[in-house]
Amino acid sequence: MAGGGSAAGKGDAPTVRIVVAGDAKTGKSSLILTAATDTYPPNVPPVLPPTRLPDDIYPDKVPVTIIDTSSSPENRGKLVEELKKADAVVLTYACDKPATLDRLSTFWLPELRRLEVRVPVVVVGCMLDKRDEQYPVSLEQVMSPIMQQFREIETCIECSAFRHIQIPEVFYYAQKAVLHPTAPLFDQEAQTLKPRCVRALKRIFILCDLDRDGALSDAELNDFQVKCFNAPLQPSEIVGVKRVVQEKLQEGVNEQGLTLTGFLFLHALFIEKGRLETTWTVLRKFGYNNEIRLSEDQLPPPIKRHPDQSVELTNDALDFLRRIFFTFDIDGDGALRSNELDDLFSTAPENPWSDAPYKDAAEKDALGGLSVDGFLSEWALMTLLDPVYSVENLIYIGYAGDPSSAIRVTRRRRLDRKKQQSDRNVYQCFVFGPKEAGKSAILNSFIGRPFPEEYQSTTGDQYAVNVVDLGGAKKSLVLREIPEDEVKKLLSSKDALADCDIAIFVHDSSCEASWKRAADLLVDVASHGEATGYEMPCLIVAAKDDLEPYLTEIQDSTRVSQDLGIEAPIPISTKLGDFSNLFRRIVNAAEHPHLSIPETEAGRSRKQYHRLVNRSLMFVSVGAAVAVVGLAAYRVYAARKNASS
Structure with a gap:
């Protein structure tokens, strides 16, 4: 090179x-x-x-x-x-x-x-x-x-x-x-290429290894040289490059050509000799910026959408991900173990799911492996929360299509309500409720985590994502737990509920105070939705059904649900694993968003006021029309009178 x-x-x-x-x-x-x-x-x-x-x-x-x-x-x-x-x-x-x-x-x-x-x-x-x-x-x-x-x-x-x-x-x-900065490429103290640099060079190597034999042949090496430096390598130069590598690192060259190890060794050699421009030229030819991430021109343009529109992966992207899953499931056990997942993301700057909110957000088996559904669920969550980042990672792991073809913007939620049907494949459910109501237990159960014996308070938003089978049709459901202390802050924003497909309100059915707080939260959230135009279906969940309910629990919760015009509370016990088909019911309510939208007292008053105003305007416009017709008739009459005289 x-x-x-x-x-x-x-x-x-x-x-x-x-x-x-x-x-x-x-x-x-x-x-x-x-x-x-x-x-x-x-x-x-x-x-x-x-x-x-x-x-x-x-x-x-x-x-x-x-x-x-x-x-x-x-x-x-x-x-x-x-x-x-x-x-x-x-x-x-x-x-x-x-x-x-x-x-x-x-x-x-x-x-x-x-x-x-x-x-x-x-x-x-x-x-x-x-x-x-x-x-x-x-x-x-x-x-x-x-x-x-x-x-x-x-x-x-x-x-x-x-x-x-x-x-x-x-x-x-x-x-x-x-x-040509040194810092992103090379660790001066350890005298080695930095991990992100290695990952980028590995991706470039794989892209140039057209026959997928794990080595760059003379022809592939020459194509690489022409792409990066606009000049071919002479046969003697190729021999020279391989000789330099082989002398220092025997496994750097094999019968097929220059191996990945040899390719990385060459770049370390260039950097040690102060020729950083060589490695930077290669990285930039393949679309990397100074942070060794794909530059903006390699990614989809800014996504234009209303606050109540979300982004999902297309069938093209999902088909690609299924193929990738089975390519990296080396042992063929139907799950990606941590080492297989690390290998899959070894051409990305880092594993995007190693930190919140993606870490442990999907269901894993007893050995910590992700099934196909769990794998696709993580992608659904990442695309929902950060679509451009999701596409960026798709490209890192080998998606070769037009970046814009990997995602689609869904219809507006207000249109879904008007049409009484949603065609989304991914639904986001906000989980509200007072402390110790059982919100985290619902999220844990959704992704197969064992029931915790001791209560742990949740700080900050938590996510759980899984596939819900509706009898043949599969939908992804994202549960977002919102701690009680965060509700006021959340509702301070006009668009707070724009990306919420459905909300559930969880209370401890054995505790009257828990129910009263959940009912207050329901009214607050529903009122905010009515005032901002982001109404959403709501369900009440009576958790801890294995405990003795407080005396008037059933009457109180049934009365409130009837007053608001929504479904009766759903009793569940996460401890006993009895969920009354909760997750299916959440998705069904999200698919038919017009059926479970609560109407508060304030909302009814607002609607009544608008009806009165509209009726008044109608009378005014009818009166004005009569006046205009009368005026026209008078003019005709006056004109005739003048003509006759």
Whole structure:
């Protein structure tokens, strides 16, 4: 493989913006002017205006703009503003003033961290000509402890503007640190490629291994070279590349060609030799950005939808996922174990389900394996919550279709209510209820978790997702538990209930206080839905049916459900595993959303008011019409009268 290629910097900006900072009198302005004009300036202004280097000064031909700064207290605001806009920072110290070097680790570098300026830093010792030659200093010796402490330092260099020593190199290293940063690719301490870099290169290797034999043949290696560097490899060069790998790493080459191990070794070698541009060119040709994630142009455009529309995977994407599942189910036991799942996501930046809200959100078997339904359920949840992230991960694991063909936007929920039917495949159910009502137990049971013996309070939203079989038709149901303490915050937003297909209100049927709180929550939520136009079907769930109900529980809950015009409470016992077909009933109610929408007293009053207003407007418009007709008739009469006279 050969080097070469260019790339845009942070945010694909057309120029690289380098901010030069440091203590006063450390040679900042002289450094910039000498780099821009190639002559040493006898008189230097206190702070230079933004300075543009010639576009062709460096091989990448990406324009460089250098920003000079003042370290005086009165210019502090301007300095902070410029640092926050920087693509890279050059920190200067004076070679003849050790105190200015100490200030880098005691002030400047900590200050960049405090300001959250997360860009590459190049440390530059200016005025090298003024250092006392009798006291030679090893730059490596001086800078090694600082670089250990501050990993954001990309490189260190000493220069002299007066003697024209290493001036262009300063800004070359700064530009290179932006265009070809080391940090995302290589762990300097361990001297190895970083995991995310390995994962991206593995994906690229698989994409280039067209015959899927686990090695890049000479022809595949040549195609790769042409794609990345626009130049073919001569047969002798291919032989040379493979020889270099085989000498250092025997398993890097086999009879079929260059193996993945050899491919990764080559990139580590390029990086160790300072040729980061080679690896970056490869990554960018395959659509990666500086975070080693797919760049935005590789993903679907922003999804235009109303708050009450959701996003689901298409049949194309689901078929692809089923194929992938069975490809990675190596032992053929119908479940993906953790090692098989890690292998499946080994070409993604990380396993997207290793953290909340996806971790443990789907049903697993006794050995911790995901069935096909559990696997597809996790994808359904990810697509519902973060559709672009879901498509991004589809691409990482090998989805080759148009990214937009993987997802579809559903019909608006208000239209579903009007048409009295929903055609969604994924329904989201909000689970409300007071503390200790049994909300978490319902989520746990839904995904096959054992009933917990001790109560544990839930903090933050929890999700559980599974497939519900409606007698042939399968739907995905997402249960979102909303802690009692979070309800007020949730309802403070106008669109809080927009993405809710159905809500259930859980109470402990043995506790009157639990029922009263659940009833209050039901009225609050239903009222919010009525006021914002996001009404949704609601069900009451009487949990802990294995306990003795409080005295008037059945009468109270039945009366409230009748007053609101919804189904009678559903008794369940998670402890006994008796769910009264709860999950099917939730999906059925979501599929026919017009049947279980509660009507509160406030809602009835609002409707009555609107009916009165509409009736009044109708009388007004009828009266106006009569008046207009009367006026027209009078004009006709007047015209005839005038004509006859």
